[in-house]
């Protein structure tokens with residue numbers, strides 16, 4: 015029986031989805047990115063080689079698997095071509111294995127400039143975006159003036175849409191932001207040149223996926239960012255501009271929700287966040303520095319140091335509910351190997367009460383104080399361990415406690431960056 019599996023981040027992104035997708039791609043025929051854009055940074059380490067994918071599905075390293083950039087993604091064609099170029103140089107790019115939805119929207123040069131300019135205007139209220147033009151591209155999509163990948167295939171249509179956009183955008187740049195606008199011919203020629211390379215990859219991917227489902231192919235849907243960055247369910251306004259939750263796997267790839275069999279959430283054994291916004295279990299000072307250094311917690315896209323903190327079970331329970339999680343992958347357990355004590359945030363103190371429901375209002379969440387349950391650290395290496403029962407007993411207890419409090423079973427534990435550093439308890443495709 016074929017299985018269609020969704021993998022989503024259960025925290026604020028950077029949970030290690032790239033590695034997990036890469037591993038489970040073994041069992042999939044097709045890997046689909048369904049939202050976000052090159053704000054993502056999915057790291058896959060194979061042997062000595064490290065790959066960071068911002069736009070290409072992490073399954074691209076596996077020969078014979080089809081990778082799809084779905085309808086809900088926003089595509090910066092320049093970034094896409096650069097990623098393809100890197101793979102071509104290593105002789106691992108097969109054009110027949112990559113499809114880009116004609117419905118996916120394009121990130122245009124003015125989106126990137128707007129993203130950066132808006133952040134500057136927000137000053138101390140900034141969101142801390144990746145500056146890749148993600149928000150403005152989704153804004154145009156929702157305002158119904160966006161330009162789609164499919165428009166690259168029709169020069170005249172593309173030029174007219176670009177012209178209409180530039181009339182409005184250039185006016186805004188000049189009068190509101192006091193910045194230079196864009197020349198139509200420059201963007202037009204640049205995008206038409208890129209269209210020659212990516213044009214043949216642009217397809218009706220929803221139809222392709224429907225056929226694949228009919229023929230009982232296994233499909234892996236690869237989410238980007240994390241549940242708490244979801245535009246509807248995250249810590250708004252400190253969120254990204256797309257739906258990052260499991261439901262989007264259907265909408266963002268053009269299949270019906272009934273076709274999804276399993277939803278897996280990825281969580282680190284602790285918590286991190288990049289950019290601004292509330293983070294109740296955040297650590298400061300030396301404790302945070304220790305986690306950051308041990309976990310190599312620097313953004314794969316922007317290089318920014320990530321904020322670090324203890325595992326937040328309140329947030330994870332919430333993520334479980336919003337996504338309907340069937341299983342959990344706990345990553346980076348080895349990063350906690352040297353801790354004397356480990357804390358799990360089990361509730362929030364707010365206005366004198368202890369609450370156990372995750373408030374999405376940034377103003378409330380920022381005033382929540384974590385209530386911790388403390389466990390002994392295991393103080394011995396988990397790196398290199400191949401099965402759950404070979405993990406130090408206290409590390410096993412930590413995972414069991416996470417399962418108990420969140421109500422979701424762990425199906426895989428990751429104890430290092432490499433593919434081989436993975437303890438698979440249950441394969442979602444089997």
Ligand code: IMP
Pocket residue numbers: 026027028053054055141142143144145146147148149238239243252253254255288289290
């Ligand atoms: P944007 O997606 O660039 O608009 O950024 C909005 C917020 O989402 C910022 O706080 C970013 O740091 C965060 N963000 C976006 N993409 C990722 C990601 O892939 N991992 C972690 N945080 C992200």
